Each structure stands twice: as structure tokens, then as C-alpha cells.
Amino acid sequence: MKSNINKLLKKHEALIHSDNLKVLSHVQRDTDDWIINTLMIEDCNTPFKYKRKTRYKNLKGQRVNLTYYRANERVAGFEMEIMNVVRIKIA
Numbered sequence: 001m002k003s004n005i006n007k008l009l010k011k012h013e014a015l016i017h018s019d020n021l022k023v024l025s026h027v028q029r030d031t032d033d034w035i036i037n038t039l040m041i042e043d044c045n046t047p048f049k050y051k052r053k054t055r056y057k058n059l060k061g062q063r064v065n066l067t068y069y070r071a072n073e074r075v076a077g078f079e080m081e082i083m084n085v086v087r088i089k090i091a
Contacts, residue, residue: 005067008087016083017067020091026059039064039085050085063091 005017022042029036035055039048048068067087072079 005087008067012069014069015067015086016069017065019065020063021066023059023062023064028055037085041066046081046083048083048085050088059090065089065091 008015008017021044023039024042025038025040027038029038034051034053037050037052037056039059041048048066065088066083066085068083068085071082071084073082074080
């Protein structure tokens, strides 16, 4: 399993992988085609976002392994840093 992550990180240098992160909050919002998921992680003030076609169980209080990259998003007229999640697994 770890070798797959290492291959992914080698291929895409901007990716970051973190293990055993505690989820403080998990919000799921419906759009036309996707469910937008937003996670807040312990000791981090930046939201982690990802999309799914269907709803997922609530991850609040769970420990997760995340593979993500940094991005900026314009919210209410100002730039905000977010983390776009590529891969999420319960630890």
C-alpha cells in the first residue's frame, strides 16, 4: 500500500501525503452533479475539500490518511487557501 502512495508522490511532486489526521468536522453539500465534502482537521485552519457522486458516512472524530495538494479558491471576493483531496482513507 505504501509503495502506491510513494509512486503517486514521485509522479506528482506537488502532492502531499499525511497519515493519521483527526477530523474535527465533516460537511457534505449537494450540487447538481456532485456532493462537495469539506473536512476540518485538528491543528490545521485550512479546509480540505473533495467531491463524490454519492453521500459518504460522517467522518467526524475519525482518523484519516489524506493525499492532497494546495490550491487557492476565491470566496466572497478574496483568495483563500484550500487543500484539494485526491485520496482519502480511514486510518
